[in-house]
Amino acid sequence: MNVLIVGGTGFVGTHLTRCLLQKGHRVQVLSRQGTGLVSGARYIRGNAATGEGLAPAMKDAEAVIYLVAIIRERGDQTFQQAIVEGTRNTLEAARAAGVRRYLHMSALGAARGTGSRYFEAKAEAEERVRDSGLDWTIFRPSLIFGEGDDFFGGVLRGLVQGGSQNGLWYPPLPVIPLIGDGHFPFRPVWVGDVSEAFAQALEKPQTIGQTYELVGPQEYTFRELVLRVRDALGSRKPLLPIPIFLMDLALPLLSRIPGFPLTLDQYRMLKVGNTAEPTAMRQVFDLEWRSLEMELPIILKKSAHLAAG
Structure with a gap:
């Protein structure tokens, strides 16, 4: 499968890129620098927060994975831009390109009214995903180690x-x-298990329209x-x-x-x-649970x- 990872040069993205390549997928990664560390992946320069580069990156994609997020605002990098606007732009680009499958990285605890601007932004992004009309799956991991x-x-x-x-x-x-x-x-949940859950979701139609809390x-x-x-x-x-x-x-x-x-x-x-019960996750995904x-x-x-x- 041709998979586009938006924001795939960070901690989780690097592990997930390797995981997908090992399973035989072809992986393109959109990032602001257009470069990355994983051999075998194709890196494309773009910025989800502004929409730059999304349209050409979607050209051959069969599935899109959105990982862009920041835990600390710095300068012009805000939660609203990275998490909400980036999600909105990616969803619009996927619909325009006819890409149906969409996997989204949210966060355990994302909800309105929490007092945390990070959680508020994650909750708003989830709402946009659920209203997108795409074949979406949302993951909510706890602390990832x-x-x-x-x-x-x-x-x-x-x-x-x-x-x-x-x-x-x-x-x-x-x-x-x-x-x-x-x-x-x-x-906390191991990054290898998080990556595996994303990879398995691409092969499991029953995960469409579902939200999973990922914990260790x-x-x-x-x-x-x-x-x-x-x-x-x-x-x-x-x-x-x-x-x-x-x-x-x-x-x-x-x-x-x-x-x-x-x-x-x-x-x-x-x-x-930041905790949750693992029952739903364990019923669907075959994870090492390290x-x-x-x-x-x-x-x-x-x-x-x-x-x-």
Whole structure:
């Protein structure tokens, strides 16, 4: 099958491109740079947020996968542009080209009225997908872990070790700051399982018109995730819980500091957690369901190498 991935040069997109190629699909990737790392894929310059390059990229496509998203707004890259406008432009281009099959990356927790602009944008994009008239499938993953991820290899590593991680600065402290008691639940999912779910959906007509929550085999509190990263790094730093009411007061000001590692939007999402039951996912997709413990040493070793380089 000829598959067009819109926004396929990031963490998930790179893994998914390799997965699709291994299964014999022909893969084109639309990205703003027009270049990528996966041998065998064809990279095309374009910008979903403006619509640039979408029409010619759709020419030979039989299915479209939309992955474009940002977790942090920077300059002119906003949630509205990357998530909502990019989705709208891609759907319109697919309809104009007669491409029926459409797979969409959303996020677990996407909903109206959450107070998170990220979740609001994801919810609006989902609405556009459902109203598109295409043969759509929506995926809502929890935190995605794997080689090259920004959360375990960046955010949590930064909390434990301090220093610069992915362009953000984490102060090197003798303690590890923790939001409240860290009881917020998460059920992270391996990027290989996310990629496999997308790939299998292309072959499963029963997934058309369905939304699937993608989660891993175990639920953790945020505190447990921090401790697992700390232990994997060989650190013995104690945790320092910071009361929620202090975070609520301080973060609106701290988040305005350039390079501060936590935005107000991310803070709101952390406080509600990110978990779901895996029943529907497990009934449809045949996944390895790899554990966080299996991948964490690889993630941290890779992120240390990138930081050193």
